[in-house]
Amino acid sequence: EIQMTQSPSNLSASVGDRVTITCRASQSVSWWLAWYQQKPGKAPKLLIYKASSLETGVPSRFSGSGSGTEFTLTITTLQPDDFATYYCQQYNVYPYTFGQGTKLEIK
Amino acid sequence: EVQVVESGGGLVKPGGSLRLSCAASGFPFSSFSMNWVRQAPGKGLEWVSSITSSSSYIYYADSVRGRFTVSRDNAKNSLYLQMNSLRAEDTAVYYCVRGNSGYYDYWGQGTLVTVSS
Numbered sequence: 001e002i003q004m005t006q007s008p009s010n011l012s013a014s015v016g017d018r019v020t021i022t023c024r025a026s027q028s029v030s031w032w033l034a035w036y037q038q039k040p041g042k043a044p045k046l047l048i049y050k051a052s053s054l055e056t057g058v059p060s061r062f063s064g065s066g067s068g069t070e071f072t073l074t075i076t077t078l079q080p081d082d083f084a085t086y087y088c089q090q091y092n093v094y095p096y097t098f099g100q101g102t103k104l105e106i107k
Numbered sequence: 108e109v110q111v112v113e114s115g116g117g118l119v120k121p122g123g124s125l126r127l128s129c130a131a132s133g134f135p136f137s138s139f140s141m142n143w144v145r146q147a148p149g150k151g152l153e154w155v156s157s158i159t160s161s162s163s164y165i166y167y168a169d170s171v172r173g174r175f176t177v178s179r180d181n182a183k184n185s186l187y188l189q190m191n192s193l194r195a196e197d198t199a200v201y202y203c204v205r206g207n208s209g210y211y212d213y214w215g216q217g218t219l220v221t222v223s224s
Binding site: 001032034036038042043044045046049050055087089091092094095096097098099100101 | 151152153154157166168169202207208209210211212214215216217
């Protein structure tokens, strides 16, 4: 099973900041990496797929990069609506595994 | 508009059974793989099971293999999860999710399963 490790687990930032979340895989997942955003009491929402492809309708301040075992999600110019928990997921090989999540909070 | 709507959650005793259903609409259901993902209270996301478009391939997490059975009825645009021998650690919100080339692009609102005596 491929282990996905996100860092940091918690992140405090202010509106207007630029933040980066890292996701590391225990073995290569090529480009098969997705990022999701989840708000309390809601279902996750797809942000990024294939490591760097922006899902339709997702604001361009979200971007993804990386390949192999190291990936990043970057949010430029944080908006109030962006404070949420973010998860990475590899879909290269079953079982498709998620990172433990990064909770982004308002400073 | 793509929609996936789960139903069938509830309170069940340890060792009991429950069948979750997911009704899909707004897309050609028979062309997409479908998935179940769960989230225990206050915890992260856990992939549970996947089934390909024609049911040719089925996958389970080790934690549920042998107890849960996923199936689909393409004529009814529906996905199912039969859960047997339920344990306290199966308590979670269960999401029905559309798979799109591997990633998960549409999620239902979730249905809560509580396993408790």
